[in-house]
Amino acid sequence: LHNPLKNLQERDLITVKQAHVINGGTRKRNVHFITNKGRDMCNGEENITSLSNIIGNPPNNIELIGRDDELEKINSILSKESALFITGIAGIGKTAILRFFIEKKAQKGTKINWYTATHVSSPKTIVETWLGINKLSSSLDDLVAIMKTESKKNILIIDNFDQIQTRFKEEVNDLIMNLSKLDCQIIISSRPPLPKTDIDDLEIFGLKEPSARKLLDGFDKLETNKIVKYFDGHPLGLTMVNEGMSLKSTQKGINTFLENEILAPLSEKNLSAILELAIQPEPIDLELLSFKEQIADLDELSLITFHQNKIQLHNFVKNLLISQMNNSERRKMHLDFVTHLSGLSSNSTTFLRLFHEVNSNKEINNNWINENGNKICIEHPAKSSALFHENISKNEDNGENYWFASLSECELGNGKKAEKLIRIAKTLGALDKRKNDALILNYRIARLSGEIKKAEEIKNEITFNNEYEQIQYLIADISRNIDDRIPHQIPSNSAINALKNIRLESLNNEQKRSCLIAISIIKHTFSLYTKDFKRAEEIRNEITGLTSKDSEILQEMIWKNSIISGEEGKFETNNLLRNVGLICWRLEFESSNKSKLLSQLKSIIGNNPELENRPVGRRSIALYWTWVGLLDETKRPFAWTQAIGRWGSSECYNASQTLQNELHKWLKETGRA
Numbered sequence: 001l002h003n004p005l006k007n008l009q010e011r012d013l014i015t016v017k018q019a020h021v022i023n024g025g026t027r028k029r030n031v032h033f034i035t036n037k038g039r040d041m042c043n044g045e046e047n048i049t050s051l052s053n054i055i056g057n058p059p060n061n062i063e064l065i066g067r068d069d070e071l072e073k074i075n076s077i078l079s080k081e082s083a084l085f086i087t088g089i090a091g092i093g094k095t096a097i098l099r100f101f102i103e104k105k106a107q108k109g110t111k112i113n114w115y116t117a118t119h120v121s122s123p124k125t126i127v128e129t130w131l132g133i134n135k136l137s138s139s140l141d142d143l144v145a146i147m148k149t150e151s152k153k154n155i156l157i158i159d160n161f162d163q164i165q166t167r168f169k170e171e172v173n174d175l176i177m178n179l180s181k182l183d184c185q186i187i188i189s190s191r192p193p194l195p196k197t198d199i200d201d202l203e204i205f206g207l208k209e210p211s212a213r214k215l216l217d218g219f220d221k222l223e224t225n226k227i228v229k230y231f232d233g234h235p236l237g238l239t240m241v242n243e244g245m246s247l248k249s250t251q252k253g254i255n256t257f258l259e260n261e262i263l264a265p266l267s268e269k270n271l272s273a274i275l276e277l278a279i280q281p282e283p284i285d286l287e288l289l290s291f292k293e294q295i296a297d298l299d300e301l302s303l304i305t306f307h308q309n310k311i312q313l314h315n316f317v318k319n320l321l322i323s324q325m326n327n328s329e330r331r332k333m334h335l336d337f338v339t340h341l342s343g344l345s346s347n348s349t350t351f352l353r354l355f356h357e358v359n360s361n362k363e364i365n366n367n368w369i370n371e372n373g374n375k376i377c378i379e380h381p382a383k384s385s386a387l388f389h390e391n392i393s394k395n396e397d398n399g400e401n402y403w404f405a406s407l408s409e410c411e412l413g414n415g416k417k418a419e420k421l422i423r424i425a426k427t428l429g430a431l432d433k434r435k436n437d438a439l440i441l442n443y444r445i446a447r448l449s450g451e452i453k454k455a456e457e458i459k460n461e462i463t464f465n466n467e468y469e470q471i472q473y474l475i476a477d478i479s480r481n482i483d484d485r486i487p488h489q490i491p492s493n494s495a496i497n498a499l500k501n502i503r504l505e506s507l508n509n510e511q512k513r514s515c516l517i518a519i520s521i522i523k524h525t526f527s528l529y530t531k532d533f534k535r536a537e538e539i540r541n542e543i544t545g546l547t548s549k550d551s552e553i554l555q556e557m558i559w560k561n562s563i564i565s566g567e568e569g570k571f572e573t574n575n576l577l578r579n580v581g582l583i584c585w586r587l588e589f590e591s592s593n594k595s596k597l598l599s600q601l602k603s604i605i606g607n608n609p610e611l612e613n614r615p616v617g618r619r620s621i622a623l624y625w626t627w628v629g630l631l632d633e634t635k636r637p638f639a640w641t642q643a644i645g646r647w648g649s650s651e652c653y654n655a656s657q658t659l660q661n662e663l664h665k666w667l668k669e670t671g672r673a
Contacts, residue, residue: 013038036309053106056114056129056157057283059305064100065235066211067093070204074101074187077200083180085161085197086189088204090316091236094189095159097204101187102155111154117161118282119390120355120383122168123175124412126158137645138382138412140171144178149637151184160315161190167389173197206233215239236316239302259320270294274303274313278321279333281355281387283310288349290340334360351380355387369400374437377404381411399430410441413648415448436463447653468511471502475518482526483619484652486626486659487588496526517546517553524557528564536561556582564589580604580611580620587627598627622646626659636666 008014014034074097077084086094102112113130115121124138131150136143147156156179164172173195179186180199194201206212212228215238219227231237266274273291277284277298286292286309295311298304303317313321325333334356341353354376357369377384385408391401406421422441425431431438439462446455459477464470481495499519504512520543527536540557547553555571556578562569563586573579583601587594601624604611611617625643629636640663647656666672 008038053110054102054112054114055132056112057116058102058112058114058157059095059099059116059159061099061103062096064096065214066207067097067100070097070202071101073202077202078185078187081200082182082184083176083186083199084188085194085199085201086187086204087192087194087201089234090191090319091234091314092204092206093235094204096235098157098159098187098189102157105155111151112157113151113154114157114159116159116283117163119163119165120281120386121164121172122382122386123171124382126172126175130156133642137641137648138414139645140174140178142641142644143175144182146638146641147179147184148182151179151182154184156184156186158186158188161188163315165386165390166393167386169195206231207235207238208233212238216241236302236314263321266297270297274298274317275321275325275333276337277304277311277313278318279330279337279356279359280312281352281383283312284352285310288341288344288352290337331360350376351383354380354384358387358391373404374407377407378411381408384408385412397428399425399428402428403430403434406445407441410444410448413448413645415445418445419449439463444651447651448648450653450657467506468515471504471507471515474498474502475515475522479518479522480651482522482529484654486647486655486662487623487630489655489658491526491529496523499523513546517543520546521553521557525560528560531564533561533565560585566591576604576608577611577616577620580617584620584623587623594627594631598624598631601627616650618646618650619652622650622652622655629663637663637672 012035074084074086086098088094102110102114106112115126115129117126122138123140123143124136127143127147128136131146136146158172158176161172176186176188176199177197188199207215209225209228212231212233212235213224215235216224216227227238227241263271263274269291273289273294276289276291286295289295289311295304299306302314304311304313312318322330338353338356338360341349341356350372354369354373357366385405388401388405388408391398392405395401402421402425406418406425409418409421418441422431422438422445426438439458443455443458443462446452446458462470462473464473478495478498481498482491484495485491499522502515502519504515507515520539524536524539524543527533527539536557540554540561543554543557552573556573559569559571559582571582573582580601583597583604587597587601590597601620605621605624608617611620622643625639625646629639629643632639640659644656644660644663647653647659
């Protein structure tokens with residue numbers, strides 16, 4: 001193999017490093033790593049049709065030995081039923097069988113949507129991964145509606161269902177039951193016990209002896225028979241065996257083998273690496289690990305699996321290791337990883353660090369969480385909800401868990417759940433140090449639940465550090481209320497009337513000028529929406545006393561007036577969000593070029609993922625999907641379901657509800673409901 005390996009190395013398809021032989025004293029061996037270039041080439045060599053037909057996060061396909069009977073049974077059941085549970089003990093081969101099965105289906109043209117579940121999975125993350133789209137609505141009805149459109153004749157996979165936490169397990173089960181009624185098939189793999197359903201299940205057992213022996217090529221025949229009998233055909237155990245291991249054990253079973261023969265002889269660094277992987281909530285990027293050099297050893301022992309550049313332990317190995325740690329040891333592991341992450345600058349560490357910060361403390365109350373927790377819950381609501389609900393199940397007396405869970409649920413659009421959680425947080429004293437944040441969250445929850453009168457009462461109780469800060473908040477709130485509308489819907493007068501309650505007398509000149517400009521922009525926009533062009537012109541004349549005639553603010557006002565009046569006008573700005581707003585304005589008020597404008601908007605959104613992290617950015621994305629549905633009826637169910645979720649997450653609840661009503665009305669009128 002020397003010459004071919006050297007050739008691969010020269011072509012930068014593999015790298016070669018030296019590592020100590022496990023239990024081999026000073027002996028070393030060459031370890032060959034496939035490079036990213038090599039992985040890309042491997043992917044290119046695979047069947048292009050099958051790759052393009054598999055969407056989601058499937059593991060790499062591997063050679064399958066001795067599972068013809070199981071594959072035939074899966075085909076037989078799915079020829080009669082739309083759903084199937086595949087069950088069996090850890091490491092028995094459920095995922096390998098499933099991955100091989102869908103590979104063959106994909107090669108024949110069947111579309112596959114794969115999801116590998118983790119501790120932070122939810123119906124929302126499942127459907128988002130299936131479709132390769134972020135920021136979907138968290139509503140189960142909306143998710144099912146999307147899949148009804150997008151999954152016709154597809155095979156849907158949920159692998160490792162048992163990993164899903166209690167908070168979302170029932171909802172995922174409801175998703176499965178709803179999907180089983182659609183024009184698609186769904187296969188779920190899980191360790192027992194299975195949820196109580198009418199769905200058929202197939203239990204996987206160990207390999208038959210002839211097949212099991214194929215995994216032990218190179219072993220003495222007598223020894224091979226002993227090993228196969230010892231593991232009862234368990235494929236993971238057979239894969240982990242090497243010729244230098246002793247199989248003497250007082251207790252038969254894969255747990256004992258893994259503990260005594262695999263883990264016990266590991267070097268200190270290898271053991272640290274495997275423990276670091278064990279505490280991760282989901283597959284992790286290799287670059288985020290602190291024990292990168294030890295990954296080759298773990299791979300050789302078949303302890304880890306790869307998906308693209310992300311790594312995870314076999315669930316069986318992970319669960320065994322976690323079960324052996326006491327609380328103090330586990331907290332120290334999380335704390336050590338927090339220290340490691342704090343030295344990295346990657347933006348991808350935000351939720352990951354929150355996860356480890358939360359699990360490294362008995363009480364969730366440290367400076368980093370206080371500074372970053374709210375923001376992360378808003379940016380990663382589904383994962384954060386799963387995290388804090390899991391903590392609630394462990395400690396029902398910690399109000400911080402309820403606070404962050406409530407914030408996450410509000411961001412997901414689950415008003416009732418958020419309200420219940422924040423009520424408990426208050427009882428446990430978690431709101432005492434964040435009274436104002438609690439009022440703002442309760443205000444959002446009331447709006448989310450449609451209790452507008454209650455929301456206004458709560459808003460009146462919100463306090464601010466100074467009057468200028470309060471006025472800024474009120475102006476932003478009024479601006480959002482005017483934006484809380486779908487295209488061609490006129491803003492309500494109540495939104496603009498709230499400006500009458502703003503008093504600027506106590507502000508200094510610069511503060512007053514800033515607020516007057518913001519108020520003028522709102523009034524001008526409202527006047528154009530209501531086609532009161534005379535009032536709009538008066539506002540433009542008034543604002544010249546606050547800003548120059550050549551200012552961007554005034555030029556944008558003039559441009560908007562020309563567009564809505566049917567005239568041609570040119571205006572450009574260097575501000576990303578304002579450019580998005582200009583395109584949305586043209587979409588609504590220009591009669592032509594809508595497809596071209598929509599393409600421009602799609603390009604900006606695609607090239608600037610940070611738009612997802614701000615309400616105004618999410619409103620822009622909501623407008624994009626709303627317009628996709630308006631202009632193309634074939635895409636309307638999917639596009640508008642997307643838009644409804646985006647409107648909700650940007651706190652435009654009127655737009656979200658209005659579009660939902662429009663969608664349901666259209667579905668009924670066209671016979672699609």
